[in-house]
Amino acid sequence: MDTTKLDNKQWIEKLSPEQYRVMRQCGTDPPFSGKYYHNTENGKYYCAACGALLFTSETKYDSGSGWPSFYAPANNKNIVEVKDTSFGMVRTEIKCAHCGSHLGHLFPDGPRPTGMRYCVNSTSLDFRKKQ
Numbered sequence: 001m002d003t004t005k006l007d008n009k010q011w012i013e014k015l016s017p018e019q020y021r022v023m024r025q026c027g028t029d030p031p032f033s034g035k036y037y038h039n040t041e042n043g044k045y046y047c048a049a050c051g052a053l054l055f056t057s058e059t060k061y062d063s064g065s066g067w068p069s070f071y072a073p074a075n076n077k078n079i080v081e082v083k084d085t086s087f088g089m090v091r092t093e094i095k096c097a098h099c100g101s102h103l104g105h106l107f108p109d110g111p112r113p114t115g116m117r118y119c120v121n122s123t124s125l126d127f128r129k130k131q
Contacts, residue, residue, distance in 0.1 A: 034122025
């Protein structure tokens with residue numbers, strides 16, 4: 001199934017209600033609640049909607065923010081940055097470049113070497129443990 005061409009009805013059918021709320025309506029997981037927040041296993045994180053590779057465990061770190069955080073994506077071409085002015089704030093939203101799903105936000109307060117924090121909703125991710 002080519003997820004880049006799905007209409008709203010097809011997204012509703014493909015995703016769980018929670019995934020739809022977060023990924024298609026720009027929702028968020030409650031802080032400290034996501035299934036991958038405390039995940040320390042080695043592996044890769046993919047878009048839960050289309051399967052695009054987004055992050056690896058090598059760049060994951062505990063930011064204390066309440067969401068899985070990464071200091072770099074696995075492939076810059078798989079992440080799109082969009083200006084977000086919702087809720088009276090100016091932030092950088094991150095989306096999957098392949099299917100347009102909302103992943104989370106990007107902040108300039110991460111660790112070296114990039115200084116960036118990709119703050120991602122667990123709901124937007126699918127983790128595959130390294131074999």
